[in-house]
């Protein structure tokens with residue numbers, strides 16, 4: 001029997017397509033009761049990972065399980081996991097209700113469930129319209145309705161905000177949050193755009209080139225980036241030394257001649273500088289936004305277009321950001337540059 005936990009566990013998962021390492025040794029866990037964002041630029045390996053989780057692609061190595069089992073051993077998978085992958089097609093001349101009834105029959109749920117899920121996704125009034133005439137946003141909702149037919153414990157959505165207008169994104173956010181939180185379901189949502197899902201997710205897994213760059217709570221990622229102070233001292237070398245002697249080691253010079261200090265307050269730094277007799281001409285708290293952090297975490301991505309140069313992989317946090325906070329410190333600890 002599966003363990004009924006509603007937990008998704010991805011362990012050392014890898015997929016190679018010929019010479020392309022689409023996914024490399026990826027590990028993360030998604031718990032019920034929260035929405036997890038699976039983020040990375042185009043080509044990062046998100047869809048491949050989700051397809052492995054759903055049993056549509058065979059891993060080269062490692063495994064992905066839901067309720068402790070691979071998808072192929074779930075028994076009645078539509079009751080356990082509902083999914084929306086990229087480019088799902090609908091029969092254009094079939095009405096929304098009939099589309100859903102076909103799928104309902106296939107997984108053994110009663111016809112009336114079609115109308116229930118149409119109501120859940122706000123398409124009740126479009127039940128008798130043909131899916132071929134739907135807008136992209138309506139098609140996304142119909143795909144979600146299809147995923148919900150089996151009342152699954154786990155929802156896996158690949159780029160669900162694509163094609164949604166701001167109102168649609170707001171609706172999706174409220175829907176998924178209550179699905180996850182109030183009903184203790186597990187929700188995993190991929191996106192290449194952090195700002196479209198930022199308001200929607202609690203936990204985040206950021207990947208680039210098939211490798212995990214960050215795995216942890218979004219709050220922690222936010223906090224980790226707000227604790228940097230840029231100091232303009234008379235003698236940068238002396239300040240770095242004084243800080244290090246006092247146990248403040250997350251210190252790095254910036255290209256413009258300042259010193260970036262993470263994990264310390266303006267007051268602490270000012271007091272230490274005064275004690276060491278180092279003049280300080282200015283201090284500034286630096287609040288990098290999440291978008292910039294996302295970009296920095298994934299900028300090593302090389303999508304492989306013709307004529308492009310591969311860039312070195314990202315090795316650590318942006319200068320002056322602490323290696324602490326995020327759960328997977330091995331991705332943060334490398335030297336700068």
Ligand SMILES: Nc1ncnc2c1ncn2[C@@H]1O[C@H](COP(=O)(O)OP(=O)(O)O)[C@@H](O)[C@H]1O
Pocket residue numbers: 017020021022040041042043044045046047048049
């Ligand atoms: N069936 C396939 N055959 C060959 N290469 C593939 C296949 N599917 C995906 N890839 C490659 O794997 C990498 C990851 O793709 P994908 O998982 O679609 O990324 P994402 O969903 O994050 O945009 C890309 O380099 C892509 O070209």
Ligand SMILES: [Mg+2]
Pocket residue numbers: 043046047048086158
């Ligand atoms: Mg994709």
